[in-house]
Amino acid sequence: METLLESAATRAHYIAIWRWLVFFVFAALAITLLPLPKIVSLALVFGIALIKAAMVMRDYMHLKSEKLIIHAIALIPILLFIGLMLTLIPDIALHR
Amino acid sequence: MNATAHAAVRAVNDDAFKEIAPGRIALWWFLASEIMVFGGFITCYVLFRYAHGGWEDAARHVNWRLGALNTLVLLTSSLTMILAHYSVKAGDRQGVKTFLGLTIALGLTFLIIKGVEYHAEFAEGFTPLSGLFWSFYFLMTGLHGLHLLAGIVINTSLLVMALRGTIWARGDRVELGGLYWHFVDVVWIFLFPLLYLT
């Protein structure tokens, strides 16, 4: 299906993604060491985690070439548990 | 069966689901349920952490250096896993064996490092009973470790198939095993900042 040239490009792409992932690990570590306000550092660290997860899912789990239905299957539970978390904030996190 | 009827059937038969291999769609449903399980843990952890101050002190005792090292190990194992899948597609039989072997080795490395961490923490007196942070820490990393172990078992069986030469008829298995492996990696991507970096 794939020509040799394309597959060589695919392989290089996988490795490039890995380089980015490694870079982001170090970036996250660097951010925690910087004297940033807590909220900023949290936002940055979790933003980086989101980017990393998105890269793995998009490229390694092939979401970028999947059909809409697979995207929905992956996305709906994520939205659901985040919704659960947000709904419970007044009750569990702030009740005291 | 007449031709017009046949054509009428074919005409209404184009929906998206059938074009996805059953194994892949089933695995994604499975991952969806796994997202909800880990999502449940993360929800509880975040809410509790928000409710109780003072978890930072506990969190300072986890070894972020080993955690970061483990993150690198797991990310690299994801690379070797995807390269194994790539080798299947490229018809590179030796590559499949090499990369599956590497993935398994990296997975085991992760577990060993995790074991070293647990050992050090127990030696310092931190157990799952040393407070809610530690309960969550051991529960979530332990469960993640079990998932990784399951992944190692799956990859080992794939490797055995590759060594016996029987994998080529069922090449999609490597992709399915890989989806699961990457998912375990993604879970760790979030556990690492949640437990080590905040």
Added chain:
Amino acid sequence: MLSWLPQNISTFGGDVDHLFRIIYYITGVWFVAAELLLLYFLVRYHKSRRAKSVYVRGNGAQSAWVLVPVLVVLVLDLSIDKVGGEVWNRIKIDLPPAGDVVHITGKQFNWEFTYPGPDGKFGTADDQTIENELHVPAGTVVRFELTSNDVIHSFFIPTLRLKQDAMPGRRIKGWFEATQPGTYEIACAELCGFGHYSMHGVLTVHSAQDYRKWVQSRWGAPQTAAK
């Protein structure tokens, strides 16, 4: 059905009963209509009276036969929501200014009522804790703080139309105002162990005068308690 409601002795109990009646009549009409329709169809369209069925698929414009009644249901739903929301706000959210305050603690398998005593402050020497007996004056807002020592209990006084779970680790505020003197039962409405069924207390609503007498009998002090 409605006649089974127990006597109401609280200021907000009437609202609850009113809400009950509204929902009862709205749903009652729908219930009777649906069941009669079902029965009518079963008789009217029984095969002994019919040679052939009507061919309708209920799509497009025909779906109005379903969607229009559903729209009516929706409107009724929202009006029930409105009334119900007001009742809820009155009972659980908009707490009126405090009259007397009492701390209620559930434990396996008793209710403990702690009064602040004449000084009106908790945590002082004149606090008194009474097991399973709650004494309140009629016509006064009583504020309570509810908690539990062990498991979840539920503080339930049917005649007040009041129910609130007692949750260990939380102090839940609430209120009621009783209108009629008398003695009434307090129940536990949340399974709390093998003695759950026997976890009952007595609410005594005194007239203002009697309440003063009761306070004197407990604390012996001439001045009014709990202000």
Added chain:
Amino acid sequence: MGAKPLGRAANRGQIGKGNTEVATATPAEIKIGPTHEEHPGFWRSYVFSVDHKVIGKQYLGLSLFMALIGGAAAYLIRWQLAWPETYVPGWGYVEPQQYNAIITMHGTIMIFFVAMPFVLGAFGNYLIPLMVGADDMAFPRLNMMSFWTLAAGSTVLIASFFVPAGPASGGWTAYAPLSARPIYTGVTWGQNLWIVAVAIEFASFLMGGINFLTTALNLRAPGMTLWRLPMLVWMELIAAVLFLLSVGPLIAGSFMLLLDRVAGTGFFVPDKGGDPLLWQHLFWFFGHPEVYVVGLPGFGIMMEIIPVFSRKPLYGYKTIVWGSLAAGVLSFVVWAHHMFVSGMDPRLATPFSITTILISVPFAIMVFSMLATLWGGRIELTTPMLFAVGGLATFIIGGVTGIFLGSAGLDVYLHGTYFVVAHFHYTLMPMVFFGGFAGLYYWFPKMFGRMMNETLGKVHFFFTFICFNCVFIPLFMAGVAGNPRRIYELSSYDFLKPAQHLHVIATIATLGLLAGQVPFVINFFMSMWKGREAGRNPWLANTLEWCTDSPPPHGNFSEPVMVYRDPYEYGNPDAPKDWMAQNEPPAEPAPQPQAGGLRLKGTGTV
């Protein structure tokens, strides 16, 4: 399991397990199609079968067996409530602690080990592949595993009756901290085993649900578009998705609860920093969708049966599908209505109250559509039809009483009373038992090749219908009188004394309800051996399962199936007869172009 040749099951895609067996598969074996196993042997045919029809029957057997235990528990509960502290025939005296254990097990068994295996396990497994025109489930061996996992879970649950200190007694909701520490109930291993059993059950239905989804989405016969799926398949699909998406947090929670009990962590124990309310949230985030998981398939069964015996298309097929999808979505945002007085933030109550009451809208769509299907029909009151319309009639009561409880202001009073008990029995019994029995009478000919006896069936129905209503109508009244549920002895409260005779009525009716099941048992076994031969399509129904033999052979269809039309084409004036099977090709020579065009339009667009 012996050295049997691997069936086609082993060669189909399967996740996780079974990789080594596939080692023997050559590409030639991988083609899909019925390759009948020659002599599978007893164990492979009846016990560790991978045939979805056998597995469906296994689920049926398991659920009916567990229903016996659940029913026995109901008998003990009712006897104690009507005639407290008297000798219960066949058991003895019921102690307070025992009483709590019995109500806990009654709820757990009925929801998790009866309702789910019955309407999902039995009907889903048996019918989904047949109805979509597939030769088996997508992953037959996963299917077998999910049944045996459930059987293991049931065994663990039953084992908990026999451990020291008895079975779990913290209610089927297992509210922490009552369930989180042994000292509060005195129950030790019983509660641990309860958690394990329920967790195993979750795993089983996760596997089952994934199989349902993949089968119904991927293995549909040519022409079987989503808009031509029989309604039962839709309902099983929605149920599977709801279960899959809601159970995760509770699985996490049950791990935490188990650790609280056995290791001494404090996730749900307040004095160790935990929060009991979190358990309730996790439980009901799952618990409410779970109601629809066990409820919707029962509705699906009714929607299969009502058109057949009205000889009319199901009214508003698409409206119903959209309505049930909406109900599924809404079910994720209503859970806190179980917790209005639990001490959660009171400001959450009104939004949850609104969503809860709004859920009456999609259910009104379904109920009205079924009523509209009856309108203008040619109704035949066979036993399955009686159970279907009887279930509809009783469900209406369950539905309208939900409005009372969904309204937060009124729930302050009604929460935790017998009103709640009566309400959920009025929703679950119609959907699970009335729907389930309707389905059983309807598909029995397909499952066993013989008809069930109509007279016994009608006796069963009228006994069940009348007695059921006589049990729970009085309990509504007891609830209005303020009678809290889970009370061992009502006479301990003075204000409940007037309600005592309601409980006597309910108990006598319960005895009648239980006795009313005897004709069913007799009928079931007698018909299996001695019933009238059914033939392929005794009810003249359209869906695909009726176009194959009764019972269907291994591989379901002897020739490939093609689907040309909607599942409910009854009484079409264009057709020569009053039904048109889904796989019946359109008339061969299209005489006039317009007529042919019309036919295609009538069947192609829904």
